[in-house]
Amino acid sequence: MVHSHESAVLRSNPLDDPYTRDVVVYLPPEYSQSYSKGYVTVFMLAGIGGNGRSLLNYDPLGEDIESRMNRLISEGKCGPMILVMVDCFTKFGGNQYINSSATGMYEDYIIQEIVPFVDQCYNTSSHTVLGKSSGGYGALMLGMRNPEVFQGLVDHSGDAAFEYCYLPDFPKALEAFRASGNSPRKWFETFWDKSNRHRSEDAAALNVLAMAAHYSPNPNSELGVDLPFRVDTGKILDDVWSRWQAWDPARIIRNYSDNLKKLKLIFIDCGIKDEFNLQWGARIIHSTLDNMDIKHHYEEFDDGHSNISYRYDTSLPKIYSELS
Numbered sequence: 001m002v003h004s005h006e007s008a009v010l011r012s013n014p015l016d017d018p019y020t021r022d023v024v025v026y027l028p029p030e031y032s033q034s035y036s037k038g039y040v041t042v043f044m045l046a047g048i049g050g051n052g053r054s055l056l057n058y059d060p061l062g063e064d065i066e067s068r069m070n071r072l073i074s075e076g077k078c079g080p081m082i083l084v085m086v087d088c089f090t091k092f093g094g095n096q097y098i099n100s101s102a103t104g105m106y107e108d109y110i111i112q113e114i115v116p117f118v119d120q121c122y123n124t125s126s127h128t129v130l131g132k133s134s135g136g137y138g139a140l141m142l143g144m145r146n147p148e149v150f151q152g153l154v155d156h157s158g159d160a161a162f163e164y165c166y167l168p169d170f171p172k173a174l175e176a177f178r179a180s181g182n183s184p185r186k187w188f189e190t191f192w193d194k195s196n197r198h199r200s201e202d203a204a205a206l207n208v209l210a211m212a213a214h215y216s217p218n219p220n221s222e223l224g225v226d227l228p229f230r231v232d233t234g235k236i237l238d239d240v241w242s243r244w245q246a247w248d249p250a251r252i253i254r255n256y257s258d259n260l261k262k263l264k265l266i267f268i269d270c271g272i273k274d275e276f277n278l279q280w281g282a283r284i285i286h287s288t289l290d291n292m293d294i295k296h297h298y299e300e301f302d303d304g305h306s307n308i309s310y311r312y313d314t315s316l317p318k319i320y321s322e323l324s
Contacts, residue, residue, distance in 0.1 A: 008113070010105070015104070021052075023084065024055075024056060025084050026083035031080070032123070039122070040126050041083075041118065042129075043084045043127065043128070043150075044083055047134045050094065050135075062307070068309070068312055069083060069316065088110075092206065095138065096141075098214055101218075102213035125324075129142050132158075133159065136156045136157055140285075152265030152323050156269055156308070158270075160249045162250075170229055174234050182231045209225065212227050212228065266294070267296070268285060269299040275304050286298040
């Protein structure tokens with residue numbers, strides 16, 4: 001099912017991104033509006049570069065999420081669940097699923113609009129939020145900040161330990177900006193003007209701008225963001241970098257101890273060969289949760305960051321077994 005949802009929260013977003021968005025809903029076979037228990041409902045968040053429909057894309061070498069869920073149910077590995085694919089794409093290339101003056105109020109959008117909308121339309125019971133990469137970051141943040149809404153969270157290879165996952169992109173972004181006359185705005189405008197927006201050298205620059213838009217927004221700065229370095233010299237700006245660190249799950253998860261204890265499921269995993277060094281952030285979070293004596297499920301697997309949709313074969317049944 002695809003719903004067109006007009007958002008009041010996103011209507012005045014600063015990027016003039018669409019405020020009418022598709023909400024894609026997977027219903028299990030034999031779904032019934034009168035099923036007495038209701039259905040465990042999973043809100044799925046895409047990573048950078050993706051939106052809700054990205055999860056449904058046909059892959060001749062793999063499985064889209066609809067085929068995967070149908071298979072898991074038919075094989076008896078998972079019970080019937082509702083999956084909701086949320087579209088939070090922005091001109092910065094994606095979303096971290098937090099409120100920002102530079103992108104829009106996307107945490108409010110999900111919590112205040114999308115979850116109630118789905119509850120109104122379908123026979124839901126408990127809620128879990130799941131994502132990979134930036135979506136994993138969003139799942140962790142939304143889950144631990146809103147335990148009254150979500151009873152479970154699944155973080156697949158989510159952003160954490162920012163010094164390991166983001167700092168390596170800074171020199172690459174600086175070089176891209178240098179080629180545009182040391183102007184991030186000029187680079188950004190050129191990026192959206194050209195026909196090929198998928199050059200590898202552009203990925204780091206767009207990612208740095210996207211993270212700045214979420215962690216260090218400033219309505220009075222160029223593009224509405226404060227960058228964590230000087231564009232002319234590359235010198236790290238400690239005051240801005242500290243604002244980024246204030247959103248780093250590896251640093252702040254202790255602040256949410258009481259909320260995390262309310263959740264029925266906390267699932268975190270990461271590949272030991274993650275190209276963005278995210279395994280270190282995952283290990284820090286795992287260790288911190290252990291030290292706080294917070295029940296959680298943690299796994300590492302022998303792979304990298306991309307093409308790991310097969311990990312849903314582990315997390316989706318886990319959601320059903322813990323929340324059904």
